[in-house]
Amino acid sequence: THLDTGKMEEYISAKKDKETDLFGVAKGKNVVMISMESTQNFVINQKVGGKEITPFLNSLIKESFYFNQIYDQTAQGKTSDSEFMIDTSLYPLSGGSVFVRRPDNVFNSLQKLLKNHGGYYSASFHGNDASFWNREQMYETLGYDRFFSKNDYEVTDDNSVNYGILDIPFFEQSVTHMKSLPTPYFAKLITLTNHFPFLLGEEEQLISMADTDESVLNRYVTTVRYQDEAIKHLFEQLKSNGMYEDTIFILYGDHYGISEKYEPALTEFLNKDDSPINHTLYRQVPVIIHIPGLEGETISIPGGEVDIRPTLLHLLGIKTDNLMSFGHNLFTRSSSHPVVFRDGGFVNDKYVMQDNICYNKSNSKPISDGSCEKYEKIVREELSLSDNIIYGDLLRFLKQKQ
Numbered sequence: 001t002h003l004d005t006g007k008m009e010e011y012i013s014a015k016k017d018k019e020t021d022l023f024g025v026a027k028g029k030n031v032v033m034i035s036m037e038s039t040q041n042f043v044i045n046q047k048v049g050g051k052e053i054t055p056f057l058n059s060l061i062k063e064s065f066y067f068n069q070i071y072d073q074t075a076q077g078k079t080s081d082s083e084f085m086i087d088t089s090l091y092p093l094s095g096g097s098v099f100v101r102r103p104d105n106v107f108n109s110l111q112k113l114l115k116n117h118g119g120y121y122s123a124s125f126h127g128n129d130a131s132f133w134n135r136e137q138m139y140e141t142l143g144y145d146r147f148f149s150k151n152d153y154e155v156t157d158d159n160s161v162n163y164g165i166l167d168i169p170f171f172e173q174s175v176t177h178m179k180s181l182p183t184p185y186f187a188k189l190i191t192l193t194n195h196f197p198f199l200l201g202e203e204e205q206l207i208s209m210a211d212t213d214e215s216v217l218n219r220y221v222t223t224v225r226y227q228d229e230a231i232k233h234l235f236e237q238l239k240s241n242g243m244y245e246d247t248i249f250i251l252y253g254d255h256y257g258i259s260e261k262y263e264p265a266l267t268e269f270l271n272k273d274d275s276p277i278n279h280t281l282y283r284q285v286p287v288i289i290h291i292p293g294l295e296g297e298t299i300s301i302p303g304g305e306v307d308i309r310p311t312l313l314h315l316l317g318i319k320t321d322n323l324m325s326f327g328h329n330l331f332t333r334s335s336s337h338p339v340v341f342r343d344g345g346f347v348n349d350k351y352v353m354q355d356n357i358c359y360n361k362s363n364s365k366p367i368s369d370g371s372c373e374k375y376e377k378i379v380r381e382e383l384s385l386s387d388n389i390i391y392g393d394l395l396r397f398l399k400q401k402q
C-alpha cells in the first residue's frame, strides 16, 4: 500500500480546527472518561413506571455539555471499536476488531498526544480479563501506562453478575487505584453491568422492568438504572476524596444495547411512530462532557464517536490541525458533514442513508433525486483513507512528533 499523501493532505487541510472561547478551558486538568456499556441515548430523560431510568445522568447533563445527536459508529469490534475511535479518531475496520487484528501498528493515539502535550499518565480500568479484545497488547501500542484489569480487582461471586464485577464495587475499587496515579492523569473507566443479556440480582434492581413483549428490553432499563446509580456513587467518592474539582469528565455510550430485532418493542416503549429510519436514529448514544464550575449546554449537532477526541483535545487546549484523523470538534462541526457508518451509510442534518437507501430525515421518505450522492462520496473516501492507514500501518511513516 502506498501513502496517498495528496488525498490525505487535501483532507487534512480542509479540516482546520476552528477557534472557540472553549479552547483550553480544561487545560492541565485530569481526564476521567467513562465508557457506559450498551447505553443508548433514548434512556436519557425517559421514565419507567413513573421513575427516571437515569436520574443521575439527567441531573448531570443540566450542568454539562450534553451532545444529544451522537451516533454509534462501531462495527464488529463493539466496545473495542469505540475505544479505538476515541483513542485514534480513525474508523474501525469493516470486519473484526482493530484491537485484535492490528495491535502491532503505530498509532498516533490520544494517550501519546496527552503525554507529549501535557505530561499525562494514562490508565484504563476494566473488570474483565486483560486479554479480552486483546486490550493488554493494544493498550501498550496505544501508549497506556497502566491497565487495571480483572486481576487488580477483588472479584467474588457476590459482587459479580454476567461478565464480571458489578459497576458499584468496580468504581469503588477503581477510585482506590486512581488515588495512586501520578497527575495529570487520563483515566478511562469501562463499565460492564449493562451488557447483554442485561442480568441483575434483585437487590441491584432500583426500578421496575419495562412492560413490553421483549424481555431483553424489559431487563435493559434495570441494568441502565443500576449503572446510573454506580456513576452517581463514583462522583460522590471522587468529590469526597478531592478528585472531582480539577477534572474534566467525558461520559459516552459505547454502542447500542437493543439490537435490531428488539427495535419494534423499543418503538412501542417510546410511543413512537414506525419509521424505516428509526434503526439509524436509535443508534444515538449519549455524550456528556462535565467540567466542574462550567455551565454547559445541550448541543444538537449530529456527530459520531470519532469526533470525541478532537472535542476533548480542544477543551484541553491541544491543537488538532495536522492530525491524520477523521474526527471534528463537536462544538464547531458542520451539521451537513456526514456521520459515517462502517457499512457505508451515514446521517447528517437532512439525510439518512441506510441499507443503500437515501431518506429525507425530516419525513422518513426515501428520495431518489441524488441528494445523498455527494455525501456518499465523502463516506467512501473517509472509510478508504482510514482503511489504508490501518492496513498499511501508515502512521509509522509520520516524521513530525505529534
Ligand code: GP9
Binding pocket: 077, 078, 079, 080, 126, 128, 129, 132, 133, 163, 190, 192, 195
Ligand atoms: C468486555 C466488554 C464488553 O470486556 O468490553 O464487550 P462488548 O461485548 O460490549 O464488546
Ligand code: MN
Binding pocket: 037, 038, 078, 079, 254, 255
Ligand atoms: Mn460494549
